[in-house]
Amino acid sequence: MALLKAPSKKPKSTTLQVRLEEEVKLKLENYAEFIDATPSYVMSEALKLLFKKDEEFKHWLTKHSTNGDAHEIEGGLFSKTV
Numbered sequence: 001m002a003l004l005k006a007p008s009k010k011p012k013s014t015t016l017q018v019r020l021e022e023e024v025k026l027k028l029e030n031y032a033e034f035i036d037a038t039p040s041y042v043m044s045e046a047l048k049l050l051f052k053k054d055e056e057f058k059h060w061l062t063k064h065s066t067n068g069d070a071h072e073i074e075g076g077l078f079s080k081t082v
Contacts, residue, residue: 002034002035003049004031004035004037004041004042004045004046004049005035006035006036006037006041007037007041011044013040013044018043028042028043
């Protein structure tokens, strides 16, 4: 059973260039194909899951959030970027 679900709608997005190990890139592409989604979607959802599950990061984020830009999403905090 897949941990991530295929997207139901296209959310607002931005561009980020990253370098990945070749093996990670291939697995990313395979996972995206497995759930019938894009690699971008898989990366975004995987990071959301990481941010949601990492209690130490959530605690750190609340202390390092500036001008109220820490927000709750699906049970976890994340920092909003504009």
